[in-house]
Amino acid sequence: QVQLVESGGGLVQAGVSLRLSCAASGRTFNNYAMGWFRQAPGKEREFVAAIDWSGGTTYYAPSGKGRFTISRPYATNTVYLQMNILEPGDTAVYYCAAGRDPIAVRSRDVEAWGQGTQVTVSS
Numbered sequence: 448q449v450q451l452v453e454s455g456g457g458l459v460q461a462g463v464s465l466r467l468s469c470a471a472s473g474r475t476f477n478n479y480a481m482g483w484f485r486q487a488p489g490k491e492r493e494f495v496a497a498i499d500w501s502g503g504t505t506y507y508a509p510s511g512k513g514r515f516t517i518s519r520p521y522a523t524n525t526v527y528l529q530m531n532i533l534e535p536g537d538t539a540v541y542y543c544a545a546g547r548d549p550i551a552v553r554s555r556d557v558e559a560w561g562q563g564t565q566v567t568v569s570s
Contacts, residue, residue, distance in 0.1 A: 456564030469543030
C-alpha cells in the first residue's frame with residue numbers, strides 16, 4: 448500500500464503559477480500510476496491529470512491542458528503538478544491519487560488518496 452501526502456497549495460492571484468507536490472511512501476511507489484484530482488465547493492471531485500509508472504505517458508482534463516503539467520522525476524517518490532496561468536475557476540482542494548494504470552486513475556479507479564491541499568485563486 449502506498450501513502451500519499453500533498454503540499455504546495457495556497458492563496459494566489461490569477462495569472463500566477465503554483466506547483467503542487469505529492470510525496471509517496473511505500474516501497475511499491477514505482478509500480479503505481481499517479482494522478483491529480485480536484486474538488487471545488489459543492490461540486491464533485493474531478494480528474495485533472497494522470498501519469499504512468501515511467502513518466503512517459505500523461506493524460507489531462509481539457510480544463511488543464513496546456514496550462515498544467517504532471518511529472519514524476521526518476522528515482523524520486525514524488526509526483527508534481529505544475530499549474531500555470533491560474534484562474535479563479537481553478538480554486539479547489541487538490542488530491543493526489545495512485546492506481547494501477549493512468550486510464551484506471553482517470554476513471555477514479557484508484558487504490559490510494561491523499562488528504563488534499565487547498566488552492567485558492569483570487570481575481
